[in-house]
Amino acid sequence: MKQIAPVEAVVFDLLTALLDSWSLWNGAAGSAADGLRWRRAYLELTYGCGAYRPYEDLVREAAAQAGVAASAAAALTTRWNTLQPWPEAQRVLGNLADAGVRLGVVTNCSTHLGRQAADRVGAPFSVVVTSEDTGYYKPRPEPYRAALDRLGTDPARTLFVAGSPADIPGAAGVGMPVFWHNRAGMPFVADTARPLLIADTLDPLGELVR
Numbered sequence: 001m002k003q004i005a006p007v008e009a010v011v012f013d014l015l016t017a018l019l020d021s022w023s024l025w026n027g028a029a030g031s032a033a034d035g036l037r038w039r040r041a042y043l044e045l046t047y048g049c050g051a052y053r054p055y056e057d058l059v060r061e062a063a064a065q066a067g068v069a070a071s072a073a074a075a076l077t078t079r080w081n082t083l084q085p086w087p088e089a090q091r092v093l094g095n096l097a098d099a100g101v102r103l104g105v106v107t108n109c110s111t112h113l114g115r116q117a118a119d120r121v122g123a124p125f126s127v128v129v130t131s132e133d134t135g136y137y138k139p140r141p142e143p144y145r146a147a148l149d150r151l152g153t154d155p156a157r158t159l160f161v162a163g164s165p166a167d168i169p170g171a172a173g174v175g176m177p178v179f180w181h182n183r184a185g186m187p188f189v190a191d192t193a194r195p196l197l198i199a200d201t202l203d204p205l206g207e208l209v210r
Contacts, residue, residue: 007101011160013167038068080113097123104128105125109131159178
């Protein structure tokens with residue numbers, strides 16, 4: 001396994017790399033099929049708009065486009081505090097923090113919901129950067145750069161843990177090495193920037209950062 005050293009900080013995508021937001025969307029939509037269709041519509045809107053528009057507006061618009069019940073968007077935010085971290089997340093992040101590695105998150109949502117979601121992880125984050133904070137959605141460079149600026153770290157020594165394929169070129173574009181936590185087994189597109197490692201668990205982080 002390729003190692004990068006020394007690592008000053010690890011920055012995570014929040015809603016996929018650290019939290020099981022898939023189950024939240026599916027539950028709010030009423031089924032896995034509706035949740036997937038709704039989430040895909042939301043991602044198309046998010047990646048297409050670039051500059052920040054209210055997260056909750058995009059969620060509602062995506063539900064309408066996907067043919068999901070209008071009540072699903074309200075259910076998503078109502079159930080937000082039921083988000084659960086992946087089983088190994090607290091242990092892996094705790095070990096990193098104990099080793100002196102600073103932790104941060106960059107997430108595509110509102111500041112209010114982003115901070116709530118970060119609290120669900122139960123980790124000592126030095127920075128929580130949301131798209132509302134920076135005025136842009138990932139994979140635009142501004143959110144990643146904001147995390148680097150707030151941490152005061154060198155991009156080459158700040159590992160980014162992606163939760164989706166779009167984060168790979170986004171973080172790599174500002175000079176950050178990338179580990180893709182591909183929990184859902186999404187396909188890798190070969191013409192994008194290449195991550196250091198792809199895994200369906202966060203466990204390799206300990207070896208990667210050592």
